Amino acid sequence: MTFLKINNLDIEYQTRKETIYASKNVSFTLKKGEIIGIVGESGSGKSTIANAIINLVDKPGKITNGSILLDETEICNNEEVIRSIRGKKIGFIFQDPQTSLNPLFTIRDQLVETIQTHTDLNYEKAIEKSIKLLTEVGIENSDKRINDYPHQFSGGMRQRVVIALAISCEPDLLIADEPTTALDVSIQFKILNLLKKLTVDRNLGILIITHDMGVIAEITDKVLIMRHGKIVEYGKTLNVLSKPNSIECKSLVMSIPPTNKKISRFKYLSPEGKQIIDSSLNLTKNIIKNWGIRELSNKKILDFKNVTKIFDEEKILSIREPEDKIKALDNVSFNIFEGESFGLVGESGSGKSTIAKIICGLLPPSKGEIKFENLSLFDPKNKMKIKEFRGQIQMIFQDPYSSLNPRFKIKNIISEPIKFFQKNIDNYSLNQNVNDLIDIVGISRTSLDRFPHEFSGGQRQRISIARALATKPRLLICDEPTSALDVTIQAQVLNLLKDLQEQLNLTILFISHDLPVIRQMCDRIAVLKKGTICEINQTENIFINPKHMYTKELLRLMPKIKSIN
Amino acid sequence: MIPQIIKTFLDSDIGYSFMKSKVAIISSVIFFTIVLVSLLAVIISPYNPFDPKNVSLMDAFTPPIWSVGGSVDFLLGTDQQGRDMLSTMIYGSQISLIVGFSSIIFATFLGVFLGVTSGYLGGRYEIIVMRLTDVQLTIPSILMALLVDGIARGFISKSLHDDMAIYVLILAIGISEWPQFARITRAATLVEKNKEYVLASKIIGLSDIIIMLKHILPNILRPILVIATIGLSQAIITESTLSFLGVGFPPTNPSLGTLIRFGNNFLFSGEWWITFFPAIFLVILALSINLLGDWMRDALNPKLKVR
């Protein structure tokens, strides 16, 4: 039974320079008991459509055309009607459970308030119902926990509370805007299962908005692929993912890292639909000449031995609250060999970023030793030597928006490290050097005089790579380098990293929470859990034949998508 | 060169928001006019009010030109000593602006230095600096300025104090304002120092001084500029308040506050203009700076940015 019908919906954003369509001619329908996914890259307008349904489009956006029918009632732009429907017929779930609950009210206050807004239940009945709801979404001891404040719940539990609030007045439609993006894989799995169960138990229609193809593959019946405010493909999820029609959709699906095998490079399509295999092969010549030829030796380049890190900054009358006394790393050991790419995988709080920071010298270890070749990196005796060695280890960070100094031109961002290590370099060779670096990461030389804010996330990440290569590093640490990027951009950046590694004989330490990405990038993997290593093995062994319980669990929860490459 | 700078300014988002805001344009015109006039006081003002040959007790208490008894020679009337009100005001605003700018520059340097270093270096040094600002924030700025002034009086004689009033006031106001700068720069530094571009610089091996000067400082200039603007109007108000209370500039070298202080004595006898004009002038000056600061806060706040 179709109960939500959207026809020719147009939403515009008027900006200083132009009008942007967040939605252009969007039409689709939703039945009860059905889950529809809207997927698209950032800026594709997917969230705006969700907000338009409940008439909460952020200013200065406005709906300029189209209709939204809920049970044959026109609700588009109809604040009068929509106010009685919000929360009652349509429930809404936001992305970040940390911020979607009012911190000063107990869960009970917020549930009872919502229930009493839409029904005639008295206070006792409303509490009774709230407790039932909390139990339904999987909160234990719900009769006690109902009196707690939001910050007393963990992230996943909070999202359950949010879901309880969203379904508290028996809505027909649930709109979930990136409901699991802020959560770890294992918790994401549980929340998705809960949503699936609710559609069956309550005959709900769910509209789920996400950028994550894994979520789409896992839970939706139908999918709507959006790009620049337009629908590029709409159909049964299975069909769309295995036999996409449009070029945009094809290139999107081809960019998804496959979970079932390792491919050598991602392929992508030109706007005309031709396959491109992008390579920077001929451009690296100058760099190789500059660096000198590197022999691939396969000897141990990094020795991370018995490292423990405790964050413990207790001070009397300290200004900042002391960080929780937590063992971020507990006796962690591994080696990296020259020329390989070594992966660290784990959920948030597993200590993977702490390892990166220790290797780079940003944090000292509490116990243990780190050797780069044969140089102990935290031995005070080696202080001067380490300074010269710093350039050999470089890092690429997660957030492309904060990893470049916004006040520096691209030219200065790349030349700063060169000048630091070659104090006497003349202007000509400096420019030559900067040009070579910007060439190999695939950014045009005309960009050198521009500032970071003029570039997209993917381009910025390329610039970060150029900066990291400026010191002629041998070990490149990549800390979630693509997790903030859209999937097609991610594919390009990963290809670039692979090309560079091959041609420049780099050693890579690749850190990610994303198993499919790790599978594509790494030769060997260490699985981390709460500061300890569960298992280290060849990538294929880990994926085909995991030994440790935790690894098995992670693989089981990983959303599975077959590659069409 | 200069047209180039103006052009880039107008092209930028801030320039756009400036040209769109009537309030910003008007207030900046008023502010820069006052600054210009007071800088060129020697040329522009009708008389030099401190030159005895221009001052005659015969002219005392002349009302402004449009009132009965007004004179074409004194547009805004004269004070109790026969000095031309307009001229004393122009010279007075010069003093107020010099003290305002100097004390804010002093406070900015001190506060920003302590804020950036304490935020970036952390450790015991940070605790000491922040405790110090806490304690000083316990003492409201006007009280702090009064105390510094009082202490200065304890060390130098009365006549010397009159001569050195300008330095004492700059010091007193500067010392009373720096904790604000320290707090805000420290908070901004704490945010910047954990951003990845700073970490990248650390990994390259750049020294702390270079990172603070070249990377962090340029990125926290915006909030500093905003509080410096608002602080400037506060400093001018504090100076005039101190002068009004009788611990600022002496009557021989009056700032706007001193003029109001003496004019206040004649309020009841009907010579309202001696108080009124300097007071209005002071309010317009402070208001134009505050409006400018207010616009700046909105325009420079990335959170409120309109696309």
Add this chain to the structure above:
Amino acid sequence: MFNYFLKRLLQSFLVMLIVAFVAFSLFNFVGDPVHNMVGQEASEETREQIREKLGLNDPVYTQFFKFVSNASNGEFGLSYELRRPVSLLISERLPATLELVLVSAFIAIFFGIFFGVYTAINREGFVSNLILISSLLGVSLPTFVIGILFIYLFSVILGILPSFGRGEVVNFGFWSTGFLTLSGIKALILPSITLSLFQMTYIIRLVRAEMMEILQTDYIKFARARGINNKVVNNRHALKNGLIPVITITGINVGTLIAFSIITETVFQWPGMGLLFINAVQFVDIPIMSAYLFMVAFLFVMINFIVDIAYYFIDPRIRFRDEVTIE
């Protein structure tokens, strides 16, 4: 909970100790206390006697300890200028200042919050813009100019309110109050409004900024998406969160009001501590200066301690900081 209180108490104590040190240094190192007490004519012998009597020959830490123990008993010695015990001078004038500050604080906080919330919710309205423009004017008007304008308008031109003094006061033991007589209340009107205006405009702008930020948060959007009506969202959800920073400001606010009462008291010749202090600054009357500093800091620290305690009960995030469940 006990730890929280203890930590705050310790912090307050530390601040007081530092202020005491400043006051002590003021007392000991600015000018020559002996010279200030006996003048130039006294012989070297009398000077030495006084020096010994005042304990000025003791080691500095002994002097400091003595100073602190005297200060905590309210003993600050004799005024150089008025030749009377400072403690007596202060306690005579304390009620006048405190009554003025109390009334002003009430006006500033009440109207500040009210207008702040109003302008945040009705962002484009005519009244909102009027309030905002006047608030900016309020920040730009120095307190003494406001006072002078009020006197000129209400005393000189209209002649309905007194321009100076406290009116008639009623004495209860050491406390003298102006609240109980008509002339006392009339005399309070202009000074208290004058004093409160600057703080009020400050609070308006703070509350407005805070409310506007909160109205953008996810939990407000989520509340709206649940169909809770606008009034409840604004007055219940947003207001409660918006008032938390106001509590902090209230603490600082009262301290600032005490300091700014110096100006108001000068303009209106209000017989409070501020007037005493400003005379002391002009005559370098160090005992009064250091005692006043000590008093103001003490009141300020006390209020902030109370504010911190209030926080504990209002913000559950502080109360339950240690108990976060792990999934």
